[in-house]
Amino acid sequence: GPKVLQIPSHQIIDMGQMVTLNCDPVSNHLYFYWYKQILGQQMEFLVNFYNGKVMEKSKLFKDQFSVERPDGSYFTLKIQPTALEDSAVYFCASSTGPNTEVFFGKGTRLTVV
Amino acid sequence: GEQVEQRPPHLSVREGDSAVIICTYTDPNSYYFFWYKQEPGAGLQLLMKVFSSTEINEGQGFTVLLNKKDKQLSLNLTAAHPGDSAVYFCAVSAGQGGRALIFGTGTTVSVSP
Numbered sequence: 001g002p003k004v005l006q007i008p009s010h011q012i013i014d015m016g017q018m019v020t021l022n023c024d025p026v027s028n029h030l031y032f033y034w035y036k037q038i039l040g041q042q043m044e045f046l047v048n049f050y051n052g053k054v055m056e057k058s059k060l061f062k063d064q065f066s067v068e069r070p071d072g073s074y075f076t077l078k079i080q081p082t083a084l085e086d087s088a089v090y091f092c093a094s095s096t097g098p099n100t101e102v103f104f105g106k107g108t109r110l111t112v113v
Numbered sequence: 114g115e116q117v118e119q120r121p122p123h124l125s126v127r128e129g130d131s132a133v134i135i136c137t138y139t140d141p142n143s144y145y146f147f148w149y150k151q152e153p154g155a156g157l158q159l160l161m162k163v164f165s166s167t168e169i170n171e172g173q174g175f176t177v178l179l180n181k182k183d184k185q186l187s188l189n190l191t192a193a194h195p196g197d198s199a200v201y202f203c204a205v206s207a208g209q210g211g212r213a214l215i216f217g218t219g220t221t222v223s224v225s226p
Contacts, residue, residue: 004156018174020131030135031211033214035216041218041219042119042202042217042219043157043202043204043216043218043219044215044216045213045215058213086138091156091157095223099145099206101162102147102159102161102214104156104157105148105156105161106154106155106156107156
């Protein structure tokens with residue numbers, strides 16, 4: 001079936017540095033999402049994105065976070081600067097429409113040291 | 114905003130037994146309901162998407178029930194087998210214009226032979 005690809009699968013970064021997580025959504029999808037999952041806990045919504053704009057974001061989407069999808073390429077989540085509590089698995093997802101099936105990637109495990 | 118409680122957090126069953134996971138949500142406007150399966154190191158696999166108009170939904174090896182009066186969604190694994198061992202998440206969406214999925218806290222299911 002359709003696949004959302006996330007690159008890399010694991011990233012280790014020093015606290016205070018910038019990190020960009022990349023997501024290659026399903027090709028004809030228009031809605032994009034990022035979720036955060038701390039080890040052993042639930043998946044928590046961060047942000048959704050459509051037509052070049054953030055549509056909705058949660059309290060977890062701190063000022064240090066930003067998303068973009070320049071020229072239809074990767075959908076990215078940038079964290080600048082990173083903090084220890086940003087360590088988690090970040091899942092990207094995409095869908096064709098607001099109420100259609102959402103496809104998830106396998107996640108990028110971010111470790112901030 | 115929407116809150117989703119999921120129980121139990123852990124479930125151990127023997128092969129052939131049934132297992133029931135229940136989610137309780139708070140927003141009466143919730144319209145779309147989902148069950149996802151997450152295997153170790155993998156992304157989320159959609160098991161079933163349920164519309165608020167359908168109360169009983171049959172899948173392969175499982176049944177999903179929606180009780181709108183009590184705002185409960187349940188997943189019943191019938192005749193569990195070791196391949197069902199995973200973390201299961203329910204998710205709820207109000208279904209308006211790209212609204213985010215709000216996930217339950219997850220249930221770790223272990224099926225022993």
